[in-house]
Amino acid sequence: MLLHLGFEIAYRFVQPTPMVVMLDIHGSRSGDITDCEPLSTLPSVPLRKYRDGFGNTCTRLHAPAGLLLLSAAAIVRDSGLPDRQQPDAMQVPVEALPDETLPFLLGSRYCESDTLMQYAWDRFGHVEPGWTRVQAICDHVHAAIQFGYHHADPTRGALRALEEGRGVCRDFAHAAVALCRCMNIPARYCTGYLGDIGVPPVDAPMDFSAWFEVWLDGDWYTFDARHNVPRIGRVLIARGRDAADVAISSTFGPNTLERFDIVTEETPHAALDIARDPVPVDCVA
Structure with missing residues (x-):
């Protein structure tokens, strides 16, 4: 393609x-x-x-x-393939994580994992570690936040997105990244191109998109809490701790x-x- x-x-x-x-x-x-x-x-x-x-x-x-x-x-x-799926991918213990993944366990400007720690463990502490837990986080964020371009706010972080229940793609990504970090899963914010390919077209101007990646079983995997389904045709521009990077x-x-x-x-x-x-x-x- x-x-x-x-x-x-x-x-x-x-x-x-x-x-x-x-x-x-x-x-x-x-x-x-x-x-x-x-x-x-x-x-x-x-x-x-x-x-x-x-x-x-x-x-x-x-x-x-x-x-x-x-x-x-x-x-x-x-x-032309959808995002790679590996449902049996397991969470790596913190002591066994590669050094380069450790910055993506820490809180950052838009991902306030310190203030969301109890929130995360109350909701996901009982979920099987690994892919299942990340997917549970995506399901939760997808249901908790209402998408709308008119909800854009460059000052909103993960905590406020979850409290207000509204946002744009970056807010979904920030919330999921922060909650993954609370559960000791390295997560990094991604931005790039994602068109309406393989899905019904959306009646809205095209924009850049935000998603995130997590480190499981020795590799980075793509997740998208806004769409919450594997998508086709992502093209990465940049990665970082959050949108500020x-x-x-x-x-x-x-x-x-x-x-x-x-x-x-x-x-x-x-x-x-x-x-x-x-x-x-x-x-x-």
């Missing part, structure tokens, strides 16, 4: 403003990109890429005053978001409709 992915996002700045964006497809999918238009801006400004501590590709730039348009597009080959943009000055168009769709074409040289290095950073 081939996926056409991309975006056009515009900000208006009142003055020249430093900016960091996290919009590149994750390096783990570099071998699946058949063609792309790398990240570019209008007007054109210098871009400098670097890797953060979680292995995500970030881009630094200095936005001029006025309107700045960021855009990119890619064709990505995907297996993987913000699509961090701007260091006042601005307004004026355009936000995301494309995620299946396509029969392995190349974009623009003549170009082979895939630039920037596309697979």
